[in-house]
Amino acid sequence: MNSSASDLESAFSDGPALIPYVVAGDPGIEETKEYVRALVRGGADVVELGLPFSEPIADGPTIQNGIQRALSGGMTPDDYLELVSDVDADVPIVCMTYYNLIYQYGGEEGVEDFVSAAADAGLSGLIVPDLPVEESGPLRLACDEYGLDLVFIVAPTTTDARKRRISEQASGFVYVQARMGTTGAQADVSGDTHDSLERLAGSDLPKAVGFGVSEGEHAREIVSAGADGVVVGSALVDIVASGENVAERLEAKAAELKSGAREGEQEIPEPERTSN
Numbered sequence: 437m438n439s440s441a442s443d444l445e446s447a448f449s450d451g452p453a454l455i456p457y458v459v460a461g462d463p464g465i466e467e468t469k470e471y472v473r474a475l476v477r478g479g480a481d482v483v484e485l486g487l488p489f490s491e492p493i494a495d496g497p498t499i500q501n502g503i504q505r506a507l508s509g510g511m512t513p514d515d516y517l518e519l520v521s522d523v524d525a526d527v528p529i530v531c532m533t534y535y536n537l538i539y540q541y542g543g544e545e546g547v548e549d550f551v552s553a554a555a556d557a558g559l560s561g562l563i564v565p566d567l568p569v570e571e572s573g574p575l576r577l578a579c580d581e582y583g584l585d586l587v588f589i590v591a592p593t594t595t596d597a598r599k600r601r602i603s604e605q606a607s608g609f610v611y612v613q614a615r616m617g618t619t620g621a622q623a624d625v626s627g628d629t630h631d632s633l634e635r636l637a638g639s640d641l642p643k644a645v646g647f648g649v650s651e652g653e654h655a656r657e658i659v660s661a662g663a664d665g666v667v668v669g670s671a672l673v674d675i676v677a678s679g680e681n682v683a684e685r686l687e688a689k690a691a692e693l694k695s696g697a698r699e700g701e702q703e704i705p706e707p708e709r710t711s712n
Contacts, residue, residue: 442604444528444608448642451663452697453609454655455644456672456690457532459502460485460519461511463676469523471676474683476525476594483525484563484667484695487516487533494565494589498670501677513541513550517557528560530587530608533643535567538575549580552616561585561608567603576605589613608652609642611667614649616657633662659700668693 447453456475460468472483488506492499520529531554539690542549554562561584567575569588579586590599592613602610610635633643645658646667655666668689675685 438490440469444530445642446645447481447528448570448664452655452659452663453507453642453644454479454694454697455482455484455530455646455665455667456480456686456693457484457486457499457646457667457669458672458676458686459499460487460516461504461506462488462502462673463510463527463679464509465511465515465519467676467682468519470683471686472523472525472529473537474687475672475690476527478687479694480527480690481665482530482560484532484669485516486519487513487531487537489534489537492534496670500660500679504672505677510659513537515617517553517559520554520559521557529558530561530563530585531559532563532565534566535575538556538562538564547575547578548581551582551584552674555582555584557616559584563585563587564587564613565589569598569605572605579607585609587611603639603641606641609644609665612643612663614645614647649693652692652699655693656700656703659697660703661700662704663700665695 458468458471458475462468472485475483486499489504489512490507492503495503516649524528538547538550539545541553544615562579563573572586576586586606587608587610588602588606589611590602594602597706633645642664644665644667645663646669649655649658649666649668650671658666672689675689676682
């Protein structure tokens with residue numbers, strides 16, 4: 437059993453958090469368990485584990501290909517939840533998936549069956565990129581009932597009014613989308629990142645930046661700009677796709693990213709450093 441939902445926000449309490457993403461079942465269940473353990477050894481504070489869905493609209497080609505490999509290998513929601521319950525990782529695990537899978541899971545339509553099963557498996561929270569905050573009430577209530585956090589994504593174009601709604605509904609942390617478009621490793625940090633962090637300066641929740649983060653230098657810049665953590669996906673899924681010394685390379689990449697985040701924290705003026 438993994439950490440409870442209350443541990444998700446506290447994962448940010450001891451310096452900037454590293455949140456790596458991999459696709460469950462890419463290329464298989466046992467490999468995913470090994471990769472999660474490697475990422476934790478490398479310094480992961482939270483693991484974002486993707487539940488594959490056939491129409492991943494928020495994801496770029498790299499993660500889409502990983503999702504397709506997992507689906508081709510037979511990954512199902514039940515397999516995913518069993519994987520989560522079996523994996524030996526002493527950090528919170530967050531499920532990133534799409535609303536249709538949650539709504540259709542179990543014997544009756546609705547979100548309660550999945551949320552209940554997710555809590556039993558040991559998940560700490562959910563990220564559902566295609567769920568508008570205006571329609572999130574039922575899932576928010578179910579997460580509250582079963583002790584899961586519900587994480588929302590704030591994009592560069594998110595209005596102040598919607599940001600306030602998200603602040604009311606979100607828990608765990610706020611996922612700050614670094615740039616417009618879908619996920620994918622990039623060569624630099626978008627200027628939108630700095631603007632988004634400034635607009636969220638008053639948020640009570642930790643802020644983790646994702647979309648395009650792939651290097652330790654990116655993590656350093658993002659944290660020095662005011663982020664409480666970084667989310668890294670495509671760069672890691674690329675390593676998985678290579679099939680070469682995957683666990684060793686994932687551990688090394690996680691260590692690089694964690695080191696960069698810590699360097700960024702040291703660049704923040706002392707009075708501005710606070711623990712969440």
